[in-house]
Amino acid sequence: MAATKEVSEVPETDWQSNKTLQQSLEFMLLNQIGCDVQFEVGDQKEKIKAHKVVLASRSPVFFALFKQEEENNKLPQAVQKTERTGSVVSVKNIIETKVPRSDSQASIKSNMSNKSTSMSIGRGGGWIDMNDSSMFTKQPVPSPRDTIKTTEQPVLETVEKQEKIYEIADTDFNTFKLFLSYLYTDHAELEYSTATKLAPLAVTYKVNGLLTQTIKCLFDQVNANNACSAFEIAHLTRSADLKMKCMYIITNTAREAIRSRDFMKLCPDCVSRITESTDLNASEDEIYEALIEWGEHECMRNKKEINPTNIRNVMGNIFYNIRFPAMNDVYYKREVEPKPFLTTEEKELIAKFKSGSAKKDMLPFKVHPRVNVAFHAVMRCQLDQKLQEHTGKPDALCFDVSEQVWLHGIAVFGAYFEQTNHVHLEVRDESHNVISIYQGQIDTVPNDEVYEVVLHAPILLQPDQIYTLLLTLVGPNKHFYKGIGGKNLVEFKDMKICFYDSNFSKNGTSIEGGQIPALLLST
Structure with a gap:
């Protein structure tokens, strides 16, 4: 967390000299000079004071809070000796702000402290006691001599006025001090940890300048170790860019x-x-x-x-x-x-x-695996250095599995030349019904022999059913790599996969070799 400035010794006079307005305000905050509002912060209820005029000028929430307090505290024209009771004021009652739950989000309420101040009311010094009935009866006018001689002091009555202390929950004292410092100076020294704590305060009190700075800090510093905490802040602040990066x-x-x-x-x-x-x-x-x-x-x-x-x-x-x-x-x-x-x-x-x-x-649940689930290429043959001329007719191969497994696609051999190839792949069940179709393109280069063709959605293969793969691969040049040394049985984890020749194969693919060198599978 960025270090906060230490309270300096307050000189008796001329501390304002050679200071800008911003520096003077910050000095008054740090040294708690002339403050008229007090806060208790965090679980330890540490106290700090501030100036209503600064807070109200920087935050619409503070402005509404103090305005409501002022209206509630207006005295009637006939000043009476009264006893005022405390009331709880919440920001949520002033401005309805719908924000998601966050463990670090600040909330505010006000309590009345036990301290009280007295306001003197009497006939001296210009004060008038409206309860004194003698004020409304005719009285002799004293002479200047009588006035000078009198030693009687004005009769004083008091109106108990309790001081409000606003309680700031769900944030710590140092974070709130940094927040106040920003309100006074328009500056915040941000690190990732401080930005995550200040962002909820910026949202709660609608301090958009601070919010912009905290979001930028989080965006620049988000990584695999903190993406979840940053995602929560992005959700709280409705920051689409930060949310997208975190996701x-x-x-x-x-x-x-x-x-x-x-x-x-x-x-x-x-x-x-x-x-x-x-x-x-x-x-x-x-x-x-x-x-x-x-x-x-x-x-x-x-x-x-x-x-x-x-x-x-x-x-x-x-x-x-x-x-x-x-x-x-x-x-x-x-x-x-x-x-x-x-x-x-x-x-x-x-x-x-x-x-x-x-x-x-x-089913109430989705049935397809996540797209990013890692799949494995289960090879059935190896590369032959000799090329095979494609006729444009389909390559086909049949297979079955001993246990349930997800089929994500197949591997294919590419063309010898650099070119764009059109791909058409069908997956058929035992009754020759087409259960999945892929149509697309693959760009081949001479040094890469094998390419993946990934289905739009994985297929859950059932055991002891024979499936057929039909592949049509067409490009400007018809010379493609091919496979040799094919196997009719391969193992993947604890299951067995058996391959069979297909009557639909018209381009030389069989158990022994040809196209479709691998299945892309996951469990």
Whole structure:
């Protein structure tokens, strides 16, 4: 945190000499000169004073607060001896500001201190006591001599006037001092840690200049280690650019981000926005575990017992961001199905979907894996240095899998020359129904032999069903690389993948070689 200036010794006279207006105001703040408003800050209720005129000129929230206080404190024309009671004034009652929850967001209220000041009212010094009935009866006019002789002092009455102390919660004393310093000087020495604390204050009190500076600081310094905390601030301040940058970092470092302490502190809106993303680079197993842990923290924040029912309740619709049908089948049966987070009906629907007897529209959960989930190229043949002339007819290959697995696409051999090639890929099921089509282009160069063709959406392959891949690859030059030494059986993790020749293959691809050297798979 940036160091704050020390209070200097106040000279008795001429401290204003050679100071600018800004320097003089800052000097008065640091040395607590002529202050007319007091704050208690943080859990320790540390006190600091300031000047209403400065705060009101810099923040519309302070302006409205002090204006309301002034109106509430107006005395009636006939001044009476009264006893005033304290009242609680909240900024939220003055200006309705809808902002997301943040543990660092400041709130303000006012309490009445036990200290009191007396206001003298009497017949001396120009004061008039409106309660004195003698003021309204005819009195003899004293002579100058009588006036000089009198030693009687005016009769004094008092109106108890209590001093308001505004309590600033949910921020610390040093941060509030930095905030006040900015209001007096228009300057803030920002680091990442101070910017995250000052930004909520800037939002609460509508100090747009400070908000702009804090957002710029966060944007410049956000990285994989602090992206979640910066995302919360971006959400709070509605900073689209900062939110976009944070989201990009979080999606690409999701495995680390969703396990971080900052993720566990996020508000529900931020957690929902992150976990609904299709681009999260993490497995569904990891996302599930991170959300359950976040739910435990949310239970503690809401002072609820940590149990499956309460965890699901505090998660609300966030729970449906978990893509249970896309989970690894072994993990789901071992870690998820035995636990009571899912209802019996939800478990039955997931089981039916995995068996192929329920359509995805029947489930409350998304069924496709995240786009950024890492897939593996499972090779079935190796590169042949000899070229093969493409006829423009389809290459085809059949295969089956021993366990459920996601098919993300295939690998293809490219052309020998630098050129743009048109790609048409079909995936057909055992009944020869087309279940996925890809149409696009790949740009090939002579030194790169293998290219990935990624489907628009992954396909969940069922065991013991034969699938057919039909590939048509067309370019200006027909000479393409090809594969040799093909295998009819390869292993991927704990499953087996068997390949078969297809009657649809018209360009030389078979078990032994040709095109389609690899499948792109994930579990």
